[in-house]
Amino acid sequence: MSDCLFCKIANKEIPSHCVAEDDYSYAFLDINPSSLGHTVVIPKKHYFSISEMDEQDLGFLFAMVKRVGLLLGETFDSPNMNIGINQGSCAGQEVGHIHVHLIPRKANDEGGSIQSVVASYNGEDLSETVERIRASKNKNKNKE
Numbered sequence: 001m002s003d004c005l006f007c008k009i010a011n012k013e014i015p016s017h018c019v020a021e022d023d024y025s026y027a028f029l030d031i032n033p034s035s036l037g038h039t040v041v042i043p044k045k046h047y048f049s050i051s052e053m054d055e056q057d058l059g060f061l062f063a064m065v066k067r068v069g070l071l072l073g074e075t076f077d078s079p080n081m082n083i084g085i086n087q088g089s090c091a092g093q094e095v096g097h098i099h100v101h102l103i104p105r106k107a108n109d110e111g112g113s114i115q116s117v118v119a120s121y122n123g124e125d126l127s128e129t130v131e132r133i134r135a136s137k138n139k140n141k142n143k144e
């Protein structure tokens, strides 16, 4: 997509600190790192979210996430990191090209876990929740 920041980074129209690259994916340092080594991994092809992604591209993307995770683990002598996607504006997505954050962690860095991003659970019975989710699955099946 011509006006997408991360497409421009993948195409090298905008410079970035490349961590790793293959034909399908590109990994680069986040310009505003949450921790030392904070890396973003993107598919070279433009997608907004994983829901739209071709399963093969998704496989390539996560193979790169694994490679970069191992690389960061070696570099910083620790396998500890948060790996996550902000999907949609309510979840904090600012750049509309899917990207996976790898945020290296270390002891006593005072950060939280992925679960600490929100605490909005309203106490609904989990059986009710799972029923609603399953009902959606059936709705979608009927559409096919």
Ligand code: 5GP
Residues within 6 Å of the ligand: 005, 016, 017, 028, 029, 030, 031, 032, 033, 040, 085, 086, 092, 093, 094, 095, 096
């Ligand atoms: P989001 O909130 O969309 O999940 O994260 C987007 C990330 O992209 C942010 O962490 C932000 O710092 C990073 N970012 C935004 N613009 C640039 C840029 O021009 N270059 C690099 N390397 N990272 C960027």
Ligand code: ZN
Residues within 6 Å of the ligand: 001, 004, 005, 006, 007, 008, 045, 046, 047, 096, 097
């Ligand atoms: Zn893009």
